[in-house]
Amino acid sequence: MAQQLAALGSTLTLNCPVKRIVIKNGRACGIETEKGFFSCDQVVSTMPLTDVIDGSDAFSQEVKEASKQLSYRNTTLVYLCIDAKDVFRDNWIGSIRVNH
Numbered sequence: 001m002a003q004q005l006a007a008l009g010s011t012l013t014l015n016c017p018v019k020r021i022v023i024k025n026g027r028a029c030g031i032e033t034e035k036g037f038f039s040c041d042q043v044v045s046t047m048p049l050t051d052v053i054d055g056s057d058a059f060s061q062e063v064k065e066a067s068k069q070l071s072y073r074n075t076t077l078v079y080l081c082i083d084a085k086d087v088f089r090d091n092w093i094g095s096i097r098v099n100h
Contacts, residue, residue, distance in 0.1 A: 013038065020055035021045060048072055 002012050013033070021043055022030040028043040045052060053059050053067040 018047065021052055023056050023058035
C-alpha cells in the first residue's frame with residue numbers, strides 16, 4: 001500500500017505517534033504528532049473515534065462527554081490453511097481451499 005500511495009504522489013510518515021487530528025470547518029486539515037504538525041487534504045485514521053473526538057477542539061464538550069459512553073472492540077483476524085473441505089458446518093467462518 002505504501003508503494004502505491006507513493007506512486008500516486010502521497011507522503012507517508014511512519015512510526016510517528018499522532019497526538020490529535022486537527023479539524024476545521026468540519027474537515028480534517030492536519031495532524032499533530034510528536035514530530036510536529038503535518039498539513040494534509042485527507043486523513044486515514046485507525047484511531048478509535050473516541051480518541052479523535054476527545055483530542056480535537058472541533059467538538060463541543062457535550063459531544064466529548066457523549067463519546068465517552070461509546071465502546072468498541074478491535075477486529076482480530078486469524079488465517080488458517082487447512083487441507084480439508086467443509087471444515088466448519090453452519091458457521092460464519094468461511095473456508096477457502098489453497099493449493100501450495
